[in-house]
Amino acid sequence: MLELQQNALLGLLPEEDLAHLLPHLEQVTLSLGQSLSESGRQMSHVYFPLDSIVSLLCVMEDGASTEIAVVGYEGVVGVSLFMGGETTPSRAIVQSAGKAYRLKGQLLKNEFYRAGPMQRLLLRYTQALLTQMAQTAVCNRHHSVDQQLCRWLLLSLDRLPGDKLIMTQELIANMLGVRREGVTESACKLQRAGLISYHRGHIKILDRQGLEERVCECYAVGREEYDRLLNRRQPVLSSSPI
Numbered sequence: 001m002l003e004l005q006q007n008a009l010l011g012l013l014p015e016e017d018l019a020h021l022l023p024h025l026e027q028v029t030l031s032l033g034q035s036l037s038e039s040g041r042q043m044s045h046v047y048f049p050l051d052s053i054v055s056l057l058c059v060m061e062d063g064a065s066t067e068i069a070v071v072g073y074e075g076v077v078g079v080s081l082f083m084g085g086e087t088t089p090s091r092a093i094v095q096s097a098g099k100a101y102r103l104k105g106q107l108l109k110n111e112f113y114r115a116g117p118m119q120r121l122l123l124r125y126t127q128a129l130l131t132q133m134a135q136t137a138v139c140n141r142h143h144s145v146d147q148q149l150c151r152w153l154l155l156s157l158d159r160l161p162g163d164k165l166i167m168t169q170e171l172i173a174n175m176l177g178v179r180r181e182g183v184t185e186s187a188c189k190l191q192r193a194g195l196i197s198y199h200r201g202h203i204k205i206l207d208r209q210g211l212e213e214r215v216c217e218c219y220a221v222g223r224e225e226y227d228r229l230l231n232r233r234q235p236v237l238s239s240s241p242i
Contacts (some may be wrong), residue, residue, distance in 0.1 A: 036092040041228030052098030066177030072159025082112040135218040150215035164201040
C-alpha cells in the first residue's frame with residue numbers, strides 16, 4: 001500500500017476503494033521519450049506515474065510541438081478516457097524516465113461511473129490539470145523565456161524525488177515552443193546567478209528559492225489550485241456521498 005501511495009491520486013483513495021483496484025494495477029517502467037498516447041488514438045491503459053514525468057504535447061502539422069501540461073506522481077495520464085471523449089489531439093511523451101502503475105482504461109471507466117470517491121477525485125484532478133493548461137497558455141503568450149524556463153524547472157522539480165533533471169536544451173525548447181538559442185541564453189543566465197548548474201543535458205537545481213523569486217505568477221496559481229482541490233484533508237474524498 002505504501003508504494004501505491006507514491007502516486008498522490010491513489011494515495012487519496014479510501015482503503016476499500018484502493019483495495020478494489022489493487023489486483024488490476026501493474027507496475028511498469030517508462031523510458032525517456034516513450035509515447036503513451038498519440039493524437040486521435042484511443043488509449044488502452046491509463047498511467048499513474050510514481051517517479052516518472054509525462055509531458056502532454058500539442059504537435060503541429062510541420063512537426064513543431066509545445067508542452068501544454070506535465071503529469072507526475074500527483075496525477076494520471078489518460079483523462080480523455082473517463083471524461084467521455086475517448087481520444088485527444090495531444091500526445092503523451094515520457095519526459096523523465098521512471099516507474100508508473102498501469103490500469104486498463106475500461107476498468108478505470110467502470111470505477112469512474114460508479115460515482116464514488118474515484119469519480120470525485122478524478123473530477124477534481126481534471127480541474128487542476130485544466131488550470132495548469134490555462135496557465136501554460138497565458139505564460140507562453142505574456143511572459144519571457146526566462147520566466148517560462150523557471151516555471152518549467154519548478155514544475156519538473158515538484159514531480160521528482162531529487163534535485164536533478166536530465167534534459168537537453170533542444171528538448172526543453174521543443175517543450176516550451178521556443179527557439180533553442182532562447183533556452184541556451186536563459187539557462188546561462190540562471191547558471192551565472194547560481195540557481196542551476198547545467199552540463200551536457202544534466203541540470204541540477206542549486207537554489208530553488210531563487211527560481212521561485214524569478215518565476216512568474218503562473219507557477220503559484222497552478223500549484224495553489226492543485227493544493228486547494230486535492231488536499232489530503234478534503235472530505236469529498238471519503239466513501240460517503242457528498
